Amino acid sequence: MKFYDCAAAPSPRLVRMFIAEKGLNNAIETVEVDLRAKEQMEDNFRAINPFLTVPTLETDDGARFLTSQGCWRYLEDTHPDPALLGHDATEKALVADAIWRTEQDGFLAVGEALRNTAKGMKDRALTGPHNHAQIAELGERGKRRVMHFFDLIESTMSKQPYMAGETFSAADIMAFVTVEFAGWLKLTLPETSTNAQRWFDAVKARPSAAV
Amino acid sequence: MKFYDCAAAPSPRLVRMFIAEKGLNNAIETVEVDLRAKEQMEDNFRAINPFLTVPTLETDDGARFLTSQGCWRYLEDTHPDPALLGHDATEKALVADAIWRTEQDGFLAVGEALRNTAKGMKDRALTGPHNHAQIAELGERGKRRVMHFFDLIESTMSKQPYMAGETFSAADIMAFVTVEFAGWLKLTLPETSTNAQRWFDAVKARPSAAV
Numbered sequence: 353m354k355f356y357d358c359a360a361a362p363s364p365r366l367v368r369m370f371i372a373e374k375g376l377n378n379a380i381e382t383v384e385v386d387l388r389a390k391e392q393m394e395d396n397f398r399a400i401n402p403f404l405t406v407p408t409l410e411t412d413d414g415a416r417f418l419t420s421q422g423c424w425r426y427l428e429d430t431h432p433d434p435a436l437l438g439h440d441a442t443e444k445a446l447v448a449d450a451i452w453r454t455e456q457d458g459f460l461a462v463g464e465a466l467r468n469t470a471k472g473m474k475d476r477a478l479t480g481p482h483n484h485a486q487i488a489e490l491g492e493r494g495k496r497r498v499m500h501f502f503d504l505i506e507s508t509m510s511k512q513p514y515m516a517g518e519t520f521s522a523a524d525i526m527a528f529v530t531v532e533f534a535g536w537l538k539l540t541l542p543e544t545s546t547n548a549q550r551w552f553d554a555v556k557a558r559p560s561a562a563v
Numbered sequence: 564m565k566f567y568d569c570a571a572a573p574s575p576r577l578v579r580m581f582i583a584e585k586g587l588n589n590a591i592e593t594v595e596v597d598l599r600a601k602e603q604m605e606d607n608f609r610a611i612n613p614f615l616t617v618p619t620l621e622t623d624d625g626a627r628f629l630t631s632q633g634c635w636r637y638l639e640d641t642h643p644d645p646a647l648l649g650h651d652a653t654e655k656a657l658v659a660d661a662i663w664r665t666e667q668d669g670f671l672a673v674g675e676a677l678r679n680t681a682k683g684m685k686d687r688a689l690t691g692p693h694n695h696a697q698i699a700e701l702g703e704r705g706k707r708r709v710m711h712f713f714d715l716i717e718s719t720m721s722k723q724p725y726m727a728g729e730t731f732s733a734a735d736i737m738a739f740v741t742v743e744f745a746g747w748l749k750l751t752l753p754e755t756s757t758n759a760q761r762w763f764d765a766v767k768a769r770p771s772a773a774v
Contacts, residue, residue, distance in 0.1 A: 403664070411653065413653070415653045415656075415657070417656045417657070417659075417660055418660050418664075419659070419660045419663040419664065420663075421659040421660065421662070421663040422656040422657065422659045422660035422663070423656070424659075425652075425655050425656040425658075425659040426652055426653065426655070426656035429652035429655055429656070430652050440640075441636075441637055441640035441641050442622065442624070442626045442637065444636050444637070444640055445626075445628045445633040445634070445636040445637035445640070446626070446628070446633065447636075448628075448630070448632040448633045448635075448636040449628055449629050449630045449632065449633035451632070452630045452631075452632040452633070453614070453629075453630065457691075478708075480668075482707075482708075482711055484704055484707075485700075487698060487700045487701055487704070489696075489698045489700075489701075490698055490700075490701055493695055493698070496693075496695075497689075497693075497695075500693055
C-alpha cells in the first residue's frame with residue numbers, strides 16, 4: 353500500500369492520524385507530495401489523482417482512493433481493529449453523522465476562510481483542476497462558521513466524551529485536525545469552552561496526534 | 564423506524580430512493596416535514612434535529628441519524644441486501660470516494676447556486692440554525708461548478724456504467740438527484756453528454772426514481 357501525503361497539509365493528516373491509530377505506520381509506504389511546490393499539479397501526480405489532492409491511497413492491486421473518506425473506508429475494512437468508524441450499526445451511523453457534520457461545518461469552513469483570504473491562494477479558492485477566484489465575503493463567512501463549529505464542539509463535549517458519543521472515532525480525528533487547522537487563521541477555541549478544551553487536550557495527548 | 568422526509572426536497576430524496584432500492588418502503592413510517600411552511604424551524608422538530616434538516620431517521624430504540632450519510636450507513640448495515648455502499652473493501656472505498664465527490668462537486672454546488680440566488684432564500688444561504696446572507700458571486704460560482712460536475716459525469720460514464728464502477732450504488736442515487744435538482748436552476752446535462760444521458764435514463768427507469 354502507498355500513501356500520498358503532504359506533511360504540512362491538514363487533509364492528508366486526517367489519514368495519517370487514522371493510519372497511526374491503526375498501528376499501520378510501518379506497514380504503508382509514504383510518498384511526500386510537496387503542495388507548496390505545486391507538485392500535485394504536475395503530470396505524474398495528475399495521472400495518479402486527477403483531482404490533484406492528497407490524501408491518496410494506492411493498494412498493491414493498483415486501486416486508488418482519492419478522498420479521505422475513501423482512504424478511511426478501505427483502511428477500516430481491511431484493518432478493523434481498533435474500529436474508528438464505529439462498532440455496531442447505530443454507532444457506525446452516529447460516526448458517519450459526526451464526520452459529515454465536522455467536515456461540512458468545521459474542516460471545510462476553515463478551508464473556505466483560508467482559501468478565500470490568503471494572498472498565496474489567489475484563484476485557488478477551491479482545490480482541484482479548476483481555478484476559482486477568491487470571494488472576500490466567503491472568507492468572512494467561513495470565519496464566522498468556524499466559531500459556530502467551536503460552539504458545537506463545546507456543546508457536544510458538555511454531553512459526551514467524544515464527537516460521536518462514548519468512543520474515540522475518526523470524527524475526533526477530523527475535529528482535532530480542524531481545530532489545529534483553524535490556528536492558521538488565528539482562530540482558537542474560546543477560553544470559556546472548557547469542555548472542548550478538555551477533549552482537545554485528550555486527543556492531543558494521543559501518539560497519533562504527533563505524526 | 565421513522566423517517567422524517569419532505570417530498571419536495573432533494574436531500575431527503577437521497578434517503579427515500581435508498582429506502583426504495585432496499586425494498587423498505589412499507590417497513591418504515593414516513594413523517595412529512597413541510598420545509599416550505601418552515602416546519603423544520605418549529606420547536607418540536609428542533610428537538611428532533613437541532614440542525615433543522617431532513618432527512619432524519621429515528622430507530623425504534625430512539626437513536627437518531629441527522630444526515631444522509633448517517634441514514635444510509637444505518638440502513639446499509641441493518642439491511643445489507645442489496646448492497647448500495649459497495650460489496651468488498653475496494654468497492655466500498657470507491658463508493659465512499661464517489662459519494663464524497665458527487666456531494667461536494669455536484670449536490671452541494673447546486674445547493675450553493677440555488678441558495679445564493681433564489682429570492683425566497685434570502686439569509687438562508689446555508690441550511691441549519693444560523694442565518695447567512697446570500698453571496699451573489701457564490702451563486703455564479705456554484706452554477707459553473709455544476710457544469711464542471713456534468714462534465715465529470717460524462718467522463719465517468721465514458722469509462723464505466725456507474726459512478727463508482729461496475730455496480731449501481733448510492734453514488735448513483737446522489738448523482739441522479741443532483742442532476743434533477745440542477746433542473747431547478749434550469750441547468751441540464753449538455754446535449755453532447757451522450758454517455759451521461761444514457762446513465763441518467765437508466766437510473767430514471769428504476770422504480771426507486773419514482774418515489
